[in-house]
Amino acid sequence: MEFVAAPRESVEEGPVFVPVERETVQDRVYGELRRALVSGLIEPGTVLTIRALADQLQTSTMPVREAIGRLVSENALEALPNRSVRVPPVTLARLDDLLRARAMIEGEAIALAAERIEARGTAAIRAILSEWDSVRDQAEREDFDREMTLNHRFHFEIYRHCGSAVLMPVIESLWLQSGPCIRAAALAFSATGEADTTHYHRTIVEALEAGDAGRARAALIADISRPFTTLRQRLTAA
Amino acid sequence: MEFVAAPRESVEEGPVFVPVERETVQDRVYGELRRALVSGLIEPGTVLTIRALADQLQTSTMPVREAIGRLVSENALEALPNRSVRVPPVTLARLDDLLRARAMIEGEAIALAAERIEARGTAAIRAILSEWDSVRDQAEREDFDREMTLNHRFHFEIYRHCGSAVLMPVIESLWLQSGPCIRAAALAFSATGEADTTHYHRTIVEALEAGDAGRARAALIADISRPFTTLRQRLTAA
DNA sequence: TCAAAGCAAGTGTGATCACAGATCAAAAAA
DNA sequence: TTTTTTGATCTGTGATCACACTTGCTTTGA
Numbered sequence: 001m002e003f004v005a006a007p008r009e010s011v012e013e014g015p016v017f018v019p020v021e022r023e024t025v026q027d028r029v030y031g032e033l034r035r036a037l038v039s040g041l042i043e044p045g046t047v048l049t050i051r052a053l054a055d056q057l058q059t060s061t062m063p064v065r066e067a068i069g070r071l072v073s074e075n076a077l078e079a080l081p082n083r084s085v086r087v088p089p090v091t092l093a094r095l096d097d098l099l100r101a102r103a104m105i106e107g108e109a110i111a112l113a114a115e116r117i118e119a120r121g122t123a124a125i126r127a128i129l130s131e132w133d134s135v136r137d138q139a140e141r142e143d144f145d146r147e148m149t150l151n152h153r154f155h156f157e158i159y160r161h162c163g164s165a166v167l168m169p170v171i172e173s174l175w176l177q178s179g180p181c182i183r184a185a186a187l188a189f190s191a192t193g194e195a196d197t198t199h200y201h202r203t204i205v206e207a208l209e210a211g212d213a214g215r216a217r218a219a220l221i222a223d224i225s226r227p228f229t230t231l232r233q234r235l236t237a238a
Numbered sequence: 239m240e241f242v243a244a245p246r247e248s249v250e251e252g253p254v255f256v257p258v259e260r261e262t263v264q265d266r267v268y269g270e271l272r273r274a275l276v277s278g279l280i281e282p283g284t285v286l287t288i289r290a291l292a293d294q295l296q297t298s299t300m301p302v303r304e305a306i307g308r309l310v311s312e313n314a315l316e317a318l319p320n321r322s323v324r325v326p327p328v329t330l331a332r333l334d335d336l337l338r339a340r341a342m343i344e345g346e347a348i349a350l351a352a353e354r355i356e357a358r359g360t361a362a363i364r365a366i367l368s369e370w371d372s373v374r375d376q377a378e379r380e381d382f383d384r385e386m387t388l389n390h391r392f393h394f395e396i397y398r399h400c401g402s403a404v405l406m407p408v409i410e411s412l413w414l415q416s417g418p419c420i421r422a423a424a425l426a427f428s429a430t431g432e433a434d435t436t437h438y439h440r441t442i443v444e445a446l447e448a449g450d451a452g453r454a455r456a457a458l459i460a461d462i463s464r465p466f467t468t469l470r471q472r473l474t475a476a
Numbered sequence: 477t478c479a480a481a482g483c484a485a486g487t488g489t490g491a492t493c494a495c496a497g498a499t500c501a502a503a504a505a506a
Numbered sequence: 507t508t509t510t511t512t513g514a515t516c517t518g519t520g521a522t523c524a525c526a527c528t529t530g531c532t533t534t535g536a
Contacts, residue, residue: 260497287486287487287488288487288488289486289487289488299488303488303489320487320488321487321488321489322487322488323488
């Protein structure tokens with residue numbers, strides 16, 4: 001940290017002054033782990049050790065243990081009696097539990113959003129959908145992570161308008177907990193279910209534009225239920 | 239930490255072998271802060287510093303900063319851009335937000351519990367209520383913290399039966415966030431509203447015994463709304 | 477008298493070390 | 507061969523130190 005910061009008053013880069021981000025190492029570690037979890041990149045059941053992660057991320061143990069602590073208290077990671085920490089394994093009961101909670105809470109959030117969102121907001125959501133379309137058209141290869149990111153952005157761009165600072169972190173925690181389950185399901189489902197996905201998403205946007213909270217909620221629940229039920233069938237079969 | 243642990247196999251204290259609790263310092267610090275927050279002992283807006291807490295709790299800074307980190311990620315404490323941490327101030331918007339979220343989520347939890355709970359479970363809940371009655375009878379003085387603890391136990395003894403490992407931590411987080419608001423309201427309300435409280439609680443137990451999810455949910459929402467609306471009137475008046 | 481510069485105490489963050497408990501494999505006893 | 511014991515290694519926890527940033531007050535200059 002040797003570089004000299006410019007005086008705060010003389011910064012004239014943009015029209016609006018955004019406070020310069022002083023991201024801590026802990027925040028970066030947290031972000032990395034979070035990204036890996038919501039993307040389902042870490043196998044459920046995997047035990048995480050502080051020193052190994054610190055080596056991989058090229059830092060000391062300090063930021064890693066604090067990031068892990070945060071994730072544990074968000075229930076994104078599970079603390080074992082051994083005091084070690086692992087990605088929660090996927091069980092049938094947990095799957096149903098997560099889906100029920102998400103349907104209730106995210107359903108309520110989208111219903112609230114439907115009553116408050118303006119044309120400007122729905123336009124931003126449509127923009128995400130059309131970006132998604134273009135990705136799907138041009139990509140011969142399976143640009144899977146890209147689509148999962150777009151799905152994440154699509155949903156949270158909606159929830160952002162629910163006007164509840166209390167519900168938002170709850171929903172983020174639920175996504176974090178669903179992440180390890182979802183990826184497997186979504187991979188299995190991507191070929192067959194793409195048409196359904198886009199259909200639900202269009203229904204959601206239309207309902208939001210119409211201010212129809214009930215229809216938005218129903219379409220959302222159908223949308224988030226899909227990968228869960230797929231994974232459920234797969235687990236019961238095995 | 240010099241004392242020698244007894245061999246695990248030769249422990250024969252109780253009929254059921256509970257793993258001996260090896261509580262870390264961090265857990266104790268977390269518990270203390272948590273207790274103080276749900277009891278509303280810390281004024282909303284108060285800035286917490288690591289070293290000051292470490293001094294008060296007679297430990298080093300290490301366990302304190304990890305406990306604070308956990309509470310921040312549970313939204314029980316608020317991280318300021320200065321990187322300092324404070325108890326979230328109480329605003330009208332936040333109050334309404336919290337109440338709405340709690341009514342939805344705890345309402346769902348009690349509805350689930352009503353469908354699953356057995357006679358053994360409702361008996362345990364009734365036991366808490368009668369303990370509460372005896373406290374209320376014998377106490378000339380205002381045994382306020384005792385009553386808040388009993389209220390906490392009453393509610394969570396119910397939620398425990400909802401069968402959702404996902405909803406439980408969410409509800410605990412919501413109580414933690416409500417704590418600083420509730421105490422003020424409950425103190426103001428304790429004299430006038432006691433009859434209502436016991437009435438709602440009895441209704442809740444009866445509904446649970448009857449397996450009437452709807453009535454249980456309605457009574458619960460009435461119960462948790464009361465201190466919120468009291469505090470709301472007080473804030474709008476001021 | 478008032479504003480700006482400068483200094484000192486306070487605060488969070490990250491690194492490193494010490495240590496106890498856990499884990500696992502090799503060696504010893506049955 | 508099977509079981510127990512022992513030992514080395516790994517891992518989380520807590521303490522302490524260094525450092526950069528903030529904050530608040532004093533001092534200096536106009």
